[in-house]
Amino acid sequence: MDVRTTILDEATRLFAAHGFDGTSIQSIADAVGVRKPSLLYHFPSKVDLRESVLERLLSHWNERLPELLLAAATPTAPGAQTPRDGRFDRVLDALTSFFLEDPNRARLLVREALDRPDELRTLLVKYVKPWIGVVADQLATARAQGFVHEDTDVEAYALHVTHMVVGGVAVFDTLGAVLPGRASERSERLRAELVRLAKAGLFRRGQTERPPPPSKDAAARTRHTTAEPSSK
Amino acid sequence: MDVRTTILDEATRLFAAHGFDGTSIQSIADAVGVRKPSLLYHFPSKVDLRESVLERLLSHWNERLPELLLAAATPTAPGAQTPRDGRFDRVLDALTSFFLEDPNRARLLVREALDRPDELRTLLVKYVKPWIGVVADQLATARAQGFVHEDTDVEAYALHVTHMVVGGVAVFDTLGAVLPGRASERSERLRAELVRLAKAGLFRRGQTERPPPPSKDAAARTRHTTAEPSSK
DNA sequence: GGCCCTCCCTACCATCTGGTAGACAAACGG
DNA sequence: CCGTTTGTCTACCAGATGGTAGGGAGGGCC
Numbered sequence: 364m365d366v367r368t369t370i371l372d373e374a375t376r377l378f379a380a381h382g383f384d385g386t387s388i389q390s391i392a393d394a395v396g397v398r399k400p401s402l403l404y405h406f407p408s409k410v411d412l413r414e415s416v417l418e419r420l421l422s423h424w425n426e427r428l429p430e431l432l433l434a435a436a437t438p439t440a441p442g443a444q445t446p447r448d449g450r451f452d453r454v455l456d457a458l459t460s461f462f463l464e465d466p467n468r469a470r471l472l473v474r475e476a477l478d479r480p481d482e483l484r485t486l487l488v489k490y491v492k493p494w495i496g497v498v499a500d501q502l503a504t505a506r507a508q509g510f511v512h513e514d515t516d517v518e519a520y521a522l523h524v525t526h527m528v529v530g531g532v533a534v535f536d537t538l539g540a541v542l543p544g545r546a547s548e549r550s551e552r553l554r555a556e557l558v559r560l561a562k563a564g565l566f567r568r569g570q571t572e573r574p575p576p577p578s579k580d581a582a583a584r585t586r587h588t589t590a591e592p593s594s595k
Numbered sequence: 596m597d598v599r600t601t602i603l604d605e606a607t608r609l610f611a612a613h614g615f616d617g618t619s620i621q622s623i624a625d626a627v628g629v630r631k632p633s634l635l636y637h638f639p640s641k642v643d644l645r646e647s648v649l650e651r652l653l654s655h656w657n658e659r660l661p662e663l664l665l666a667a668a669t670p671t672a673p674g675a676q677t678p679r680d681g682r683f684d685r686v687l688d689a690l691t692s693f694f695l696e697d698p699n700r701a702r703l704l705v706r707e708a709l710d711r712p713d714e715l716r717t718l719l720v721k722y723v724k725p726w727i728g729v730v731a732d733q734l735a736t737a738r739a740q741g742f743v744h745e746d747t748d749v750e751a752y753a754l755h756v757t758h759m760v761v762g763g764v765a766v767f768d769t770l771g772a773v774l775p776g777r778a779s780e781r782s783e784r785l786r787a788e789l790v791r792l793a794k795a796g797l798f799r800r801g802q803t804e805r806p807p808p809p810s811k812d813a814a815a816r817t818r819h820t821t822a823e824p825s826s827k
Numbered sequence: 828g829g830c831c832c833t834c835c836c837t838a839c840c841a842t843c844t845g846g847t848a849g850a851c852a853a854a855c856g857g
Numbered sequence: 858c859c860g861t862t863t864g865t866c867t868a869c870c871a872g873a874t875g876g877t878a879g880g881g882a883g884g885g886c887c
Contacts, residue, residue: 381616400867404863478613516784537712563797632877
């Protein structure tokens with residue numbers, strides 16, 4: 364594999380694990396299997412390396428964005444007239460899988476939020492804010508239609524759920540220690556409860572489905588055990 | 596003030612802001628207004644200093660614990676017939692106020708979770724797990740009585756809410772950047788939505804308490820002043 | 828006074844840090 | 858075939874780092 368890419372990989376791993384200040388370029392060079400000046404040939408300084416790492420992370424995110432936005436915006440499954448079947452799940456899945464795919468992404472973001480809040484802020488405004496906006500719009504529409512609790516602050520809600528996913532992935536194994544049981548099932552419990560919490564905190568209807576606006580329903584096509592507000 | 600205490604204060608601040616590796620004992624000594632060897636007289640090594648900082652944080656937490664446990668266990672306000680009036684709010688308030696009182700506590704914990712997961716894990720098991728257990732028991736009882744969604748994973752729920760508070764406080768100002776408006780009202784929006792989300796995700800029927808009388812004022816009686824049906 | 832103990836200091840040190848200079852070799856392009 | 862570019866290396870450097878040695882001022886105590 365390309366040396367430059369290998370450096371980025373190892374740097375990502377080590378920055379996520381020990382932080383920027385806790386990682387020496389020497390240790391990165393060792394991990395790559397190359398001498399320090401060789402590394403500095405590809406990235407003229409440690410700061411440059413960090414920026415490249417972050418840039419790559421965010422560009423990966425940007426590649427995934429359309430898919431996620433599509434999931435949020437696609438109003439209806441092919442033949443169904445239930446207005447919002449599975450959309451919520453698709454967005455949440457897209458988000459969680461992106462970070463679970465490589466938890467270092469989450470850890471890196473949380474570290475940046477702590478280490479360089481100002482710089483991350485501008486990146487968030489650029490990369491995340493518009494997406495939050497789209498999701499929030501969808502939620503606001505759903506709220507107007509009566510599917511979502513009417514006192515929901517849609518932007519703040521989207522932010523909290525995002526934070527639960529990102530922050531959760533970042534500290535999962537540390538945090539999960541307070542749960543009993545094996546590590547594998549602990550993470551699954553946390554994931555499942557996150558989904559339940561996010562849904563129950565959003566959609567109206569306690570347990571039973573009961574959307575206030577009159578709607579003709581198609582057959583209950585809910586493919587998840589805990590369902591969306593498919594109508595009635 | 597006691598020099599030793601001042602050192603702990605400044606170390607807490609700087610560790611929270613820049614991390615352990617990003618903070619030199621020289622910089623701490625400067626902040627205190629003392630020479631480096633003087634600092635090392637009180638704390639024989641940098642690692643000792645970190646442990647003392649963390650120990651103090653957790654012992655503060657331990658002092659507050661009884662108050663929080665009491666809030667969780669006290670079943671009913673004097674004259675109320677609603678069976679669980681305000682208990683939830685009291686616990687959540689106790690938790691949030693502890694960390695909002697000094698956000699460095701939250702930042703420090705999140706940093707430790709990332710930097711030294713193994714060590715923090717043992718601390719969490721010791722200091723946090725029992726408390727989560729008590730709260731979870733209360734929630735399980737409430738669930739059995741039908742006040743709480745029956746598919747709630749009470750431990751995982753408690754963990755998620757705790758994480759929302761701690762992690763949220765840690766990265767609030769960074770994260771809040773994606774919300775429009777002034778910083779002051781952003782944090783209030785996030786706080787209010789956190790409370791709403793936590794409650795709606797827990798209690799059946801959406802709102803905390805809902806005895807027969809269906810009054811619209813009951814909803815307005817909740818004390819968050821800033822916009823709730825904000826962005827409609 | 829004489830003594831010890833607390834506390835803070837100056838001076839120093841070995842090691843590690845990010846980063847540079849420049850030699851060397853292979854590959855490339857005319 | 859020769860110059861240039863690309864990439865890796867050894868050798869080195871100045872500064873910062875965590876930590877030590879040891880001196881001295883002050884206060885309490887007998």
